[in-house]
Amino acid sequence: MGYEPLANKNPLRVLKIGQERTSEMGLVMARAGLGKTALLVQIALDSILLGNRVIHVSIGESIDKTRVWYDDILRHILQEESVTRPHELIDMVQRHRMIMTFKESAFTRPRLEERLNDMIMQDIFKPNCLVIDGFDFETADRSTLEDIREMAETMSLHVWFSAVSHREDTRVSSAGVPAPCHEVDDLFDTVILLKPEKNKIRLDIVKNKGEAPEAGVDLDLDPTTMMIQKG
Amino acid sequence: MKRDLNKVRNIGISAHIDSGKTTLTERILFYTQRIHAIHEVRGKDGVGATMDSMELEKERGITIQSAATYCSWKNHDINIIDTPGHVDFTIEVERALRVLDGAVLILCSVGGVQSQSITVNRQMTRYKVPRIAFVNKCDRTGANPKRVTQQLRDKLGLNAIMLQLPIGLESELEGIVDLVSMKAVYFDGDQGETIRYEEIPDNMKAEAEEKREELLDAVSMFSDELMEAILEERAPSEEMIMDAIRKGTLNLEFTPVLMGSAYKNKGVQPLLDAVNDYLPCPTDVESTALDLNNNEAEQPVTNNSDDPLIALAFKLEEGRYGQLTYVRTYQGTIRKGEAIVNARTGKKVKVGRLVRMHADQMEEIEEAGAGDIVALFGIDCASGDSFCDERINVSMSSMHVPTPVISLAIRPVDNKAQNNMSKALNRFGKEDPTFKTFVDHETNETIISGMGELHLEVYIERMKREYKAEVEVGAPRVAYRETISQRADFNYTHKKQTGGSGQFGRVAGYLEPLEEGEYEFVDQIVGGSIPREYIPSCDKGFQKSMEKGILTGSPITGVRVVINDGSYHTVDSSDVAFQLAAIGGYKEAYAKASPVVKEPIMKVAVEGPSEFQGAIMGSINQRRGIIVGTFEEGNYTVVEAEVPLAEMFGYSTVLRSLTQGKAEFTMEFSSYKQVPKSVSEELIKAYQEEKKNQ
Numbered sequence: 069m070g071y072e073p074l075a076n077k078n079p080l081r082v083l084k085i086g087q088e089r090t091s092e093m094g095l096v097m098a099r100a101g102l103g104k105t106a107l108l109v110q111i112a113l114d115s116i117l118l119g120n121r122v123i124h125v126s127i128g129e130s131i132d133k134t135r136v137w138y139d140d141i142l143r144h145i146l147q148e149e150s151v152t153r154p155h156e157l158i159d160m161v162q163r164h165r166m167i168m169t170f171k172e173s174a175f176t177r178p179r180l181e182e183r184l185n186d187m188i189m190q191d192i193f194k195p196n197c198l199v200i201d202g203f204d205f206e207t208a209d210r211s212t213l214e215d216i217r218e219m220a221e222t223m224s225l226h227v228w229f230s231a232v233s234h235r236e237d238t239r240v241s242s243a244g245v246p247a248p249c250h251e252v253d254d255l256f257d258t259v260i261l262l263k264p265e266k267n268k269i270r271l272d273i274v275k276n277k278g279e280a281p282e283a284g285v286d287l288d289l290d291p292t293t294m295m296i297q298k299g
Numbered sequence: 300m301k302r303d304l305n306k307v308r309n310i311g312i313s314a315h316i317d318s319g320k321t322t323l324t325e326r327i328l329f330y331t332q333r334i335h336a337i338h339e340v341r342g343k344d345g346v347g348a349t350m351d352s353m354e355l356e357k358e359r360g361i362t363i364q365s366a367a368t369y370c371s372w373k374n375h376d377i378n379i380i381d382t383p384g385h386v387d388f389t390i391e392v393e394r395a396l397r398v399l400d401g402a403v404l405i406l407c408s409v410g411g412v413q414s415q416s417i418t419v420n421r422q423m424t425r426y427k428v429p430r431i432a433f434v435n436k437c438d439r440t441g442a443n444p445k446r447v448t449q450q451l452r453d454k455l456g457l458n459a460i461m462l463q464l465p466i467g468l469e470s471e472l473e474g475i476v477d478l479v480s481m482k483a484v485y486f487d488g489d490q491g492e493t494i495r496y497e498e499i500p501d502n503m504k505a506e507a508e509e510k511r512e513e514l515l516d517a518v519s520m521f522s523d524e525l526m527e528a529i530l531e532e533r534a535p536s537e538e539m540i541m542d543a544i545r546k547g548t549l550n551l552e553f554t555p556v557l558m559g560s561a562y563k564n565k566g567v568q569p570l571l572d573a574v575n576d577y578l579p580c581p582t583d584v585e586s587t588a589l590d591l592n593n594n595e596a597e598q599p600v601t602n603n604s605d606d607p608l609i610a611l612a613f614k615l616e617e618g619r620y621g622q623l624t625y626v627r628t629y630q631g632t633i634r635k636g637e638a639i640v641n642a643r644t645g646k647k648v649k650v651g652r653l654v655r656m657h658a659d660q661m662e663e664i665e666e667a668g669a670g671d672i673v674a675l676f677g678i679d680c681a682s683g684d685s686f687c688d689e690r691i692n693v694s695m696s697s698m699h700v701p702t703p704v705i706s707l708a709i710r711p712v713d714n715k716a717q718n719n720m721s722k723a724l725n726r727f728g729k730e731d732p733t734f735k736t737f738v739d740h741e742t743n744e745t746i747i748s749g750m751g752e753l754h755l756e757v758y759i760e761r762m763k764r765e766y767k768a769e770v771e772v773g774a775p776r777v778a779y780r781e782t783i784s785q786r787a788d789f790n791y792t793h794k795k796q797t798g799g800s801g802q803f804g805r806v807a808g809y810l811e812p813l814e815e816g817e818y819e820f821v822d823q824i825v826g827g828s829i830p831r832e833y834i835p836s837c838d839k840g841f842q843k844s845m846e847k848g849i850l851t852g853s854p855i856t857g858v859r860v861v862i863n864d865g866s867y868h869t870v871d872s873s874d875v876a877f878q879l880a881a882i883g884g885y886k887e888a889y890a891k892a893s894p895v896v897k898e899p900i901m902k903v904a905v906e907g908p909s910e911f912q913g914a915i916m917g918s919i920n921q922r923r924g925i926i927v928g929t930f931e932e933g934n935y936t937v938v939e940a941e942v943p944l945a946e947m948f949g950y951s952t953v954l955r956s957l958t959q960g961k962a963e964f965t966m967e968f969s970s971y972k973q974v975p976k977s978v979s980e981e982l983i984k985a986y987q988e989e990k991k992n993q
Contacts, residue, residue, distance in 0.1 A: 124928075131928035131939050162941075167928030174931055183929065183936075186913035192920045 077149075077295040078114045079107075079271055091220045093255060094228040097246060098262035103269055104230035106294040107262065108199040109137050111228050116164040120196035125180070126169045127202035134167045134201075144293045166193055172204065177215040184223070197226040205231045205248040213255050229256075244274045262289075269294070304602060305580050306375045307670050309627070311395050311428070313419045314405035319435045323405060323561035323570075324368075324379060330492065330568055331370035331377070367614070367625050367672050369655045369662075372571045378672040396422055398613045398627040398672065401548075401578030402430040403570065408442035408558065412450040420455045421906075421935075429548050429579055432457075433570050434558040437465050438472045444558045454908075454934065457554040460517045462544070463569070464510060465558055466500065475559060475566055476503060478511045479540050484569060491564025515540065521547040541576055548577045581670030586629055588685075588693040591642060598693070600629035604668035607631050607688035608639060611695040612675075615682050615730045622729075624675045625656070629695065631688055633673065634666040642685040642694040652676035681729055705948070706748035707755050708739070708773035719768035720745070726766075727758055734758060744773070777945040778899060779982065780971055781848030782857040783892035786811040790864070791884035793876055803871035804829075804880035806837055808862035810888045818845055819859040829865035833877040837862055840881025849889060850896055850979070851986045856971075860885070896979045899944045902969040905954065907962025909936040914957045922946035923975070941969055945978075 094111075098104050112122040126134045138161060146154050168183060187193040198220070220227045233246045241250035245259050253259060259275040269289045289296060314320045368379050380395045396402070402423055406416055423430055432451055434444040444465055451459035464476040466483060474485040476499050483500060487493040499507050515535065519526045522543035528535040547553025557573055559566015582602045588609050589595040600609055608631030616623045626633070633639065635653045640646070654661040656674045667673040680686075685694040711717040724736045724747070735748045749755045755775075762768040790807040806829065813819055820838045829837065845855045865880075903924065905915045909931065915938050919926060924942035931937075954962050974982065 131930055135927065162925055162927070166926055169928065169930035171931060179931075183912065187916055187926075190913060190917045190920065192916050193926065 078110060078117075079289060079294065079296055091224050092226055092257040093217055093220060094226070094258040094260070095245075095249060095253075095256045096228065096230045096260050096262065097233050097249060098230075099235060100232050102262045102264055103289075103291060103294055104232070104262065105137055105201050106141060106292070107260070107271075107289075108201050108228060108230055109141050110294045112138075112165060112197065112199050113141070113161065115197040115226070116161055121164050121194060122166070122197045122199065123184070123193070123195040124165060124167045125175075125198060125200040126167060127175050127200070127204070128172045129169060129202060131167050131169055134169070138165065141293055145295065148293070148295075166195070172202075175203070177212065177219055180216070181219055188223075195225065197228070199228045199230075201230050203229050203231070205229075205252070210252055210255075213252055217255050233261075267291070304582050304668075304670050306575075307580050308375055308377045308574055308578055309380070309398065309400045309581065309670070309672055310377060310574055310578055311380045311399040311402040312405060313402050313423070314416065319407065319561050320405050323433070323435060323567065326561045326564065326567045327379065327571060328368065328370055329490065330571065331372050367656050367674070369672070373575060375575045376671075377571075377574060380672070395613070396426040396428055398611060399426075399428055400581055400584045401574070402428050403574065403578075404430045404432045404554075406432060406434050406447050406451070407439075408434045408437045408444050408447055409439045411443075411447045412454045416455070420457070424551070427551060427584075429551055429577075430554060431548065431570075431573055431577055432459060432554055432556045433566075434556060435561055437468060437558050437565070438470065438560040438563045440469050442468050442472075444468075444556070448556045451554065451556065456934070458517065458547070458552055459554040459556050460514050461510060461556045461558070462514065462573070463556075463558050463566070464503065464507060466503065472560060472563060472565060475569065476507050477569065478507060478514050479544075480537055481507065481511065484566075486565050486568075491567070494568055518543040518547055518553060521550070521553065545577045549579050549583055581629075586695070588629065588695050591692045591694055595694075600669075602669045603630055604632045606669075607691045608633060608686065609688075609691075609693055609695065610639070610686045612678075612680050612682060612684045612686065615680075621677050622679070623654075623656075624678050624680060625672065626675060626686065627672050628667055628669050630669045632666050632668045633675075633686075635664075638689065639686045640689050640692075641680055642687050642692060643681070644684075647689065648678050648680075648686075650675060650678070682732055705755065705775050705944075706746050706778070707759075707775050708742070708744040708746055709759070709770040710744060710773070712769045712771060716768045716770060719766040720762060720770060723758075723762045723766035723768050727761070746776075775948055777943075779851050779853040779974075780897040781850055781853050781855045781894050782897055783810055783812050783855075783889065783894050785893045787888040787890075787892035789884035789888035791880055791887050792866075793880035793883055795876075796871075801868075801871040802873060802876035802879065803868035804833070804873075804876040805866040806862055806877070806880045806884045807864035808860065808884070810885070810892050811859050811861070812892075813857045813859040817856040817858075818842065821859060821861040823861055823863040824865065825863075828867075829862070829877070830867055830872070833867065833872065833874065834862075836874045836877035837865075837881040840878035841885055843878070844882050844885035844889070848894060848896075849886075850894055851982050852990075853896070855889075855894075856897075896974050896982055897971040898974045898978075900941050900969045900972045901944050901947060903940050903942045903947070903964055904937055905940070905962055905964040906935055906937045907954075907958050909934055911958040911962055912936045912938065915954070915962060918950070918953060918957055922950070923978075943972075943974070 096104050096107050096111075108124070112124055115122050124134055142158060142161065146157070151157055170179070184195070216227060219225070231249050233248070237247040239247040239250050241253045243253050243259070245253035246261075249256075249259075253275065256275065258273070261272040261274050263270045263272055265288070269291050271289055312320050312324055370377050370379065380399055404416065404420065404423070406412060434447045436442060437444060442465075444461070448459050448461050451457045462478055464478065466473045466475060474483060476483050481499060483497045485495040485497060487495050515525070515529060518540065519529050522539065525535050525539045525543045528539060544553065544555055548555060555573060555577055557566065557570050559570065561567055586600045587597045588600050590598050608628065610626045610628040610631075610633060612624050612626050614625040616625070633650060633653060635650055638647050638649050641648060652675070653664050653667060654674050654676065655664050655667075661674070664673065687693050709720070711720045724745070727734050728736055733749055733754070737746055738744070739746050747755060747758065749758070759770060759772060762770060786809055788807075788809045790805070792805040793802060795802040808823070818841075820841060822834055824834065841860045845858065847853070848855045903919070905919070907915055912929065915936075916926060916929075919938065919940045919942060922942050923946050924940045927939045927941060929936055929938050950964065954964060
């Protein structure tokens with residue numbers, strides 16, 4: 069399809085994350101403004117390039133704003149990498165992605181499940197991957213996450229969350245997952261931390277399906293596109 | 300005489316079809332002594348209700364156009380804007396809402412909150428219109444005002460509390476209990492014109508006490524005074540309660556619910572009292588104007604009749620004596636004989652006649668102060684124009700006008716109809732900004748376009764009835780386009796020798812897809828192989844070729860034409876010869892350039908109760924639509940999608956039946972996209988057939 073350069077620079081593809089067919093839960097953590105949403109969009113794009121369908125759940129954001137994330141990142145990518153038929157890529161992304169927004173207070177498993185089932189039952193859109201942006205880990209209780217994990221298992225979904233960590237909150241779980249997720253880190257198969265460094269973002273894998281993180285797998289990313297930096 | 304703006308109410312009456320809005324308006328006009336007899340909507344006397352001024356409405360028993368009418372009740376001036384209750388006419392509703400300060404939402408006590416109430420309520424919320432609810436038709440079998448109140452809370456999310464209780468229901472409806480004054484109210488006389496206050500019947504006392512507690516509980520938060528009185532266990536005064544209700548209503552945090560039966564003449568006068576007591580006066584509502592001299596900076600209007608005039612023309616009507624322009628003044632005074640400036644055109648116009656409208660009848664007035672709604676005669680303007688004093692240059696923020704999405708070809712049956720049709724189209728275009736008309740130069744057909752099939756149907760009806768213009772109507776059409784998808788060369792010689800001077804011209808070059816823009820002509824001729832004077836002829840020939848593609852006969856867009864070679868003949872070459880050569884060259888290359896058909900894709904947003912989300916998404920999926928996303932708003936889900944316009948015909952009907960009429964959709968043009976192969980083949984086939992039959 070001519071999208072190889074995209075795949076080759078996608079951090080998830082390189083890390084071989086999220087390619088198994090079974091369900092799993094992943095978590096992207098970072099302090100505010102470091103590119104959690106951008107990385108979630110990359111996760112979604114990678115999944116789409118693998119032929120999957122993705123639902124982007126935005127909590128507390130509008131459809132338009134979420135859409136702009138995709139448009140911007142795609143535009144950046146297309147500026148840097150030459151793709152044979154850019155319109156086809158944009159079209160494919162549109163066909164394989166759906167945005168679902170929720171008000172902060174209205175996001176619950178039954179609500180989500182109902183809205184998903186509305187589409188799945190009619191064969192309108194069958195997602196393989198769910199990225200959930202804006203979930204509030206500070207106020208959420210463990211049971212909500214357990215609920216969603218269970219739903220992911222029944223529906224065979226890959227689910228990715230984003231969470232904001234705070235500089236002043238130094239609590240950390242034994243696996244190295246910072247607050248506010250330090251108490252629920254066992255629910256996630258993969259946890260990725262984003263850390264700022266001069267002109268780039270470092271991607272740190274804190275947890276990868278129970279395996280100890282290998283030394284040297286950390287990657288440097290371009291802060292605008294969250295693609296692996298050249299050189 | 301200076302008018303007290305506190306005693307002015309500009310209100311709308313808005314509701315579902317058949318909830319009795321027109322009957323209620325009729326009763327209001329009767330009790331306020333604007334009319335002296337009551338006609339029913341579908342009355343046996345054939346006169347029809349006063350507010351529905353168009354014949355068509357009389358026949359169908361629905362209100363299409365909003366007419367403004369004036370009345371006065373207990374020293375308050377009330378302007379009523381009768382708003383239509385039809386999804387397809389929402390531009391009318393929205394325009395009316397813009398100039399209202401408050402509204403009465405009418406509900407049927409049997410039907411309850413129906414689709415239209417939901418739509419209208421949401422529009423009112425959007426325009427921040429404070430409202431009171433009136434549960435009508437309490438005399439009907441199955442009437443249940445309590446259930447309707449609960450629906451107002453559940454389905455519309457309003458903090459709705461009953462201010463009254465019905466005494467008896469259905470055929471036993473006798474009157475109402477007023478929970479503020481704790482009195483029973485009866486309506487005596489042939490037409491309920493005499494009001495009798497009594498003690499609350501014994502069997503209702505307990506219930507009335509209980510409901511009053513609920514009411515006090517709900518409104519005490521809007522008034523510290525009332526809260527204190529309740530905490531200190533003092534009996535709150537009527538004024539205190541009314542003040543709290545008013546505050547809550549104006550903040551849009553509380554919706555008083557009144558009830559009755561307009562048809563049986565019960566409960567209408569208390570509703571008028573409530574309009575005076577609880578709905579805002581012009582100064583309670585903040586309106587802003589745009590200062591055109593200062594980069595459209597927003598400025599609040601003063602509502603002061605002594606300030607320079609700012610007024611908004613919100614509705615035009617063809618009256619018996621020429622164009623009638625309904626205006627709402629926001630500040631300053633309009634006086635007969637004075638000059639005012641149309642802020643859009645900058646033209647100065649003189650106010651000839653100024654009238655206060657009462658449906659079809661009118662009353663001449665000398666001047667109208669801030670906050671009033673009046674009509675002007677003989678002023679040439681479009682709907683939505685602002686008028687101001689010549690000293691200032693401001694405009695009321697322009698009303699959002701959606702672009703037309705559907706078009707139809709119309710053909711007058713004879714010459715007379717032709718004349719009448721142009722008159723009618725001219726008129727409609729001015730009255731309704733969403734109705735557009737133009738002539739297709741290729742087919743010479745008159746094309747009308749608007750917001751939906753029903754929208755256009757109503758205008759076609761009006762053309763027949765009001766203007767006696769019989770027209771034949773074509774099928775609704777989508778505007779397709781063609782474009783090329785790859786580069787192709789041409790080298791074409793046009794040669795003709797038929798005695799006398801011949802024609803000769805050769806052009807060579809190529810066509811290629813143009814990413815942005817419709818057409819580009821590049822001249823790369825060197826060494827004069829085509830003389831300079833014939834270059835524009837080539838350009839002209841190519842442009843002509845762009846008008847009609849070979850696949851579907853649609854206009855071609857997105858082509859760059861490059862010419863780089865050619866030859867000429869000193870005698871036989873001419874402007875025409877090179878134009879024809881260019882057309883021939885274009886034709887030759889176009890077929891090789893893999894032409895494709897493109898169609899308009901609409902951005903569609905369907906809004907409906909969440910329980911219909913699945914049905915809505917299914918309907919979009921069936922229409923080659925791509926669902927972009929969904930979001931929830933209260934009990935509402937909005938599905939955003941991109942759908943080809945061609946698939947949207949008849950969608951409003953489908954959507955209505957899928958969702959019991961509870962969903963509505965809006966659409967706007969998004970972009971042109973290539974049509975899928977199967978569809979394109981069908982379009983091409985249809986075009987070939989059409990050509991054959993010509």
